[in-house]
Amino acid sequence: MRGGRFLWFLISLGLGIVLGLAAGWVIAPLRAPSGGLETLEVSSRAEYVLMVAESYAADGDAAAAAERLAAFAPLPPLRAVQEAIINGGEQGYTKAELDQLARLGQGLQSLPQKPENTP
């Protein structure tokens, strides 16, 4: 009867795996990011970046702009601006707004680059 016990063990193991996977899926939404800026939908993210660009156009403070865009981490600030330019173009941003975004991008590129992490 050892074979029978082993069969029941396999059946219960399989059932346990299925239940464990289901439980993981149910709990997964709780592990999702909790509504910080990094979860903003694409169009709203572009709008946020445009606001940063408008502020940058007035004060010329690229470091402050980079800090404000750091909320989208791990997305690098420059990448966030590039995405905003692409999405802004699709959403019908004016040329002046796209220019502001481009100037923000240039301003960010003028900042000293962070050193790469080395092991």
Next chain:
Amino acid sequence: MNESGPRPSLVVLAGLVLGLLLGFAYSWFSLPVPVKTVTPGGLDAAGKDHYRAMIALAYSASGDRTRAEERLRALGEDRLPAVLDAQAQSALQGGQISEAQALAGLAAALRTPAGFVPTASNLSAAQTATAPAASPTIAATRAPAAFTPVPSITPPASRGLVFALASSETVCDPALPPGLLQVYVVDVRGRQLPGVRVQVSGDGGQTDVFYTGLAPDMGAGYADFLMAPQVTYSLVVGDAGEPAGGLSIPQCTGADGTNTMGGIRTRFRP
């Protein structure tokens, strides 16, 4: 039939528990978490604060009120001036002066009717208000759209003081928004006090809290509030001030005999 080894129920239980652990561990560590994107209205409190502050900073830079209102609508919040004032106060306490002034400037703009345009007369009068108002007749008027950030806000020096209404006068100035309740808070020597809490309560139960000093162009001890028609308000200035009640929009009679809504200018001191 006397078998050795574990009982069948233990075998099944062990299989179930082991399977549960394996399945759960796989889904936790290996399966991708579905990324859910949100609109600004779905942001958490910190995210909304960031977004609101950025709206205010952009408005401060561009002066585009219509765009700022559109952006604020995306947050889906009510009572925005009060929310902005509260956030401005938090920013002020956190030492973020430019952010605080941007938020306060946007709150002031939202309290102003959309058609209000500052005129030369109220702009020049606003400039006179930056001097300490020691006289009981304060001749200041406000031009919220001309808000200019000046990093001169000092920490509150009013804690423990009990403020009472020293004077109240009707203001009939067509250049000002109708129903504007102006509050000046001074110390015993007549110096204007920034960072003083002002609580205004309507007879319908609505309560707003705002602070002096967030419009430095009007003086360090200045704050204002836009009253609604047919509502009577009471003011409490400071942490434990004496309530000043019976404040409502006064009627003004113009030169042509027509009635218009005026404002009130109040002065509080310990």
